[in-house]
Amino acid sequence: MNKPQTNSITRRRLLGSAAVLLGAAAFAPKAAFAADKIKVAGIYTVPVEQQWVSRIHKAAETAQARGDIEYTFTENVSNTDYARVMREYAESGNTLIIGEVFGAEQEAREVAADYPNVAFLMGSSFKQDAALPNFSVFDNYIQDAAYLSGIIAGAMTKSGNIGMVGGFPIPEVNRLMHAFMAGAAEMNPDIKFQVSFIGSWFDPPKAKETAFAMIENGADLLYAERFGVSDAAQEKGVLAIGNVIDTQADYPETVVASAIWHFEPTLDAAIAAVQAGNFTADDYGKYSFMAEGGSSLAPLGAFEGKVPEAAMKLVMEKEAAIKDGSFSVTINDEEPKSS
Amino acid sequence: MDILDILISASFWTAAIRIASPLIFAALGELICERAGVLNLGIEGIMVVGAFAGWLTVYLGGGLWFGVAVAMLSGMAFGLLHATLTVPFGLSQHVVGLGITLLATSLTYYCYRLALPSVTSPPKIEAFQPYEVPFLSDIPLIGEAVFSQTPLTYLAFVLAVVVSITLYRTPLGLAVRAAGENPAAVAAQGLSVTGIRMGAVMVGSGLMAVGGAFLTMSAFNSFFFEMVNGRGWICIALVVFGSWKPGKTLLGAVLFAAFDALQIRVQQTPLGADIPYQIFLMAPYILSILALVIMSRRAQVPAALMVPFNKGER
Numbered sequence: 261m262n263k264p265q266t267n268s269i270t271r272r273r274l275l276g277s278a279a280v281l282l283g284a285a286a287f288a289p290k291a292a293f294a295a296d297k298i299k300v301a302g303i304y305t306v307p308v309e310q311q312w313v314s315r316i317h318k319a320a321e322t323a324q325a326r327g328d329i330e331y332t333f334t335e336n337v338s339n340t341d342y343a344r345v346m347r348e349y350a351e352s353g354n355t356l357i358i359g360e361v362f363g364a365e366q367e368a369r370e371v372a373a374d375y376p377n378v379a380f381l382m383g384s385s386f387k388q389d390a391a392l393p394n395f396s397v398f399d400n401y402i403q404d405a406a407y408l409s410g411i412i413a414g415a416m417t418k419s420g421n422i423g424m425v426g427g428f429p430i431p432e433v434n435r436l437m438h439a440f441m442a443g444a445a446e447m448n449p450d451i452k453f454q455v456s457f458i459g460s461w462f463d464p465p466k467a468k469e470t471a472f473a474m475i476e477n478g479a480d481l482l483y484a485e486r487f488g489v490s491d492a493a494q495e496k497g498v499l500a501i502g503n504v505i506d507t508q509a510d511y512p513e514t515v516v517a518s519a520i521w522h523f524e525p526t527l528d529a530a531i532a533a534v535q536a537g538n539f540t541a542d543d544y545g546k547y548s549f550m551a552e553g554g555s556s557l558a559p560l561g562a563f564e565g566k567v568p569e570a571a572m573k574l575v576m577e578k579e580a581a582i583k584d585g586s587f588s589v590t591i592n593d594e595e596p597k598s599s
Numbered sequence: 600m601d602i603l604d605i606l607i608s609a610s611f612w613t614a615a616i617r618i619a620s621p622l623i624f625a626a627l628g629e630l631i632c633e634r635a636g637v638l639n640l641g642i643e644g645i646m647v648v649g650a651f652a653g654w655l656t657v658y659l660g661g662g663l664w665f666g667v668a669v670a671m672l673s674g675m676a677f678g679l680l681h682a683t684l685t686v687p688f689g690l691s692q693h694v695v696g697l698g699i700t701l702l703a704t705s706l707t708y709y710c711y712r713l714a715l716p717s718v719t720s721p722p723k724i725e726a727f728q729p730y731e732v733p734f735l736s737d738i739p740l741i742g743e744a745v746f747s748q749t750p751l752t753y754l755a756f757v758l759a760v761v762v763s764i765t766l767y768r769t770p771l772g773l774a775v776r777a778a779g780e781n782p783a784a785v786a787a788q789g790l791s792v793t794g795i796r797m798g799a800v801m802v803g804s805g806l807m808a809v810g811g812a813f814l815t816m817s818a819f820n821s822f823f824f825e826m827v828n829g830r831g832w833i834c835i836a837l838v839v840f841g842s843w844k845p846g847k848t849l850l851g852a853v854l855f856a857a858f859d860a861l862q863i864r865v866q867q868t869p870l871g872a873d874i875p876y877q878i879f880l881m882a883p884y885i886l887s888i889l890a891l892v893i894m895s896r897r898a899q900v901p902a903a904l905m906v907p908f909n910k911g912e913r
Contacts, residue, residue, distance in 0.1 A: 307824055309718060309720050336824065454867045456863065456866050459876075462828070463825070463828045466828070469617070476610050507720075510720075510723070597872055598866070598867060
């Protein structure tokens with residue numbers, strides 16, 4: 261579903277865009293268009309309600325409200341259609357295109373090569389390529405927050421048995437699971453982890469069934485990577501830890517803490533780079549790190565005071581250490597296994 | 600937990616029957632269409648429509664059973680479209696069916712955005728809750744597995760009986776079956792083949808939509824765009840598996856669901872550490888194909904399935 265652009269093209273804007281397109285950084289109009297809004301397009305393979313994409317969408321809307329960008333987006337684009345939509349937005353004068361190419365990695369890079377004057381910032385399982393200077397990658401590197409939420413989980417599980425339901429074992433899922441498990445092991449090295457993947461991003465009934473099976477098998481705390489897991493936890497009266505978004509409002513008795521992703525630092529860095537005319541191939545993943553403000557632990561809210569003090573003390577210590585750089589959470593993209 | 604321990608646990612069978620419920624509705628719907636001679640490949644899309652329509656009705660303040668009714672009616676509307684194109688017009692049932700699936704899924708999404716232009720996560724409804732049947736739910740194992748389900752699950756099983764009796768014990772059922780076997784004979788009796796087939800496709804599509812509604816109103820409490828996730832296609836295989844008989848089709852649905860519930864649980868046994876998870880996810884499908892091969896050897900395909908009927912043509 262396309263949202264139409266509402267603005268009319270003014271001569272000044274056209275000049276500004278043309279200048280960006282030409283990459284004419286050395287010319288006089290630079291100052292003029294640097295202050296101007298840039299046109300940003302988002303292309304998502306799922307509805308903007310989906311946790312992961314909702315963070316990108318929110319950051320873009322924030323930037324638009326701030327007056328930095330003009331934002332338009334298309335959601336629910338199938339992977340086979342992705343390249344076409346990229347071309348349409350590139351042709352229609354957008355200077356920065358954001359999205360996710362996990363299912364169209366090669367094609368997306370081919371499109372980017374055809375539009376060297378458009379900046380592409382894409383969620384990807386792979387790294388940037390210096391030979392493709394207008395294509396940068398990002399991902400939700402929120403392992404810092406996932407690690408801290410793991411510490412809380414380790415303190416809250418009584419049975420020492422944690423269930424984890426994921427969609428697919430791709431790097432962004434794996435690394436958060438590993439960080440979470442490392443955090444939990446800080447509190448109790450003997451914790452047993454049950455790990456399952458359901459082979460779908462959007463099948464809450466299946467995620468829920470899988471979570472039920474884990475609870476039957478002794479889990480009293482679930483890592484809710486997918487929709488449906490917290491519902492199973494709520495129904496069976498066990499606890500859950502959220503991921504990417506804060507879902508405590510929906511499950512006040514169930515979700516103890518959540519590792520939250522903030523896309524704003526990533527997007528703002530890209531906008532600044534485009535405005536300054538020095539956007540190059542880079543890994544924007546670093547802007548999701550806690551030290552950059554790209555991730556955080558959600559407030560405990562309803563669970564304030566219910567998490568053991570020793571755990572909260574450790575969380576504070578580790579958070580401070582992560583922020584000042586004296587501690588970094590290991591990034592492990594391998595597929596996690598049950599223990 | 601050992602595999603044997605899993606198989607004798609009540610919670611395993613509870614899960615199997617819960618997973619089977621939407622499949623039972625939709626497979627019975629497909630069975631009715633095919634017994635009348637029309638292959639309905641719109642099933643996947645019609646399930647999406649049902650899932651959305653039922654959920655939205657409840658979200659907008661309707662009652663749960665009213666939601667089920669709305670789901671059924673919207674499924675029947677798409678059934679009418681399918682039947683119009685395939686029965687009187689005699690168009691390719693494959694092309695029309697797939698077209699209906701594409702249209703129904705896209706249109707659902709379009710309506711979803713119209714109804715909820717900007718939400719952060721899909722809103723939840725108060726879904727059907729499990730109802731323990733008095734006395735019956737006290738029976739060990741079976742009581743917990745079968746009689747502690749949501750009302751829609753009970754309806755699915757009752758429906759299988761109703762469909763079976765109607766098909767084999769009533770004049771209406773005879774007419775439907777004859778329309779799928781020898782439509783010329785039906786016409787010779789002075790009955791309208793077109794009317795019977797269109798009616799069968801509409802009723803069948805209505806049941807498919809209720810199968811979809813089970814996902815959003817019983818298995819879960821919110822609508823996600825891709826949540827039907829291929830269940831409709833499974834149902835087409837289940838009808839073949841059940842050799843176009845309601846009882847066997849129901850059995851097939853429970854068997855498939857049991858495989859699915861089993862693989863989820865076996866993943867957490869020591870076996871799960873050695874075998875990639877994809878193998879487990881594949882297991883229900885592989886086992887179903889094997890069962891299909893064995894079961895379908897004596898299957899009797901409705902003789903006029905996918906054969907359009909033109910009145911007066913010889």
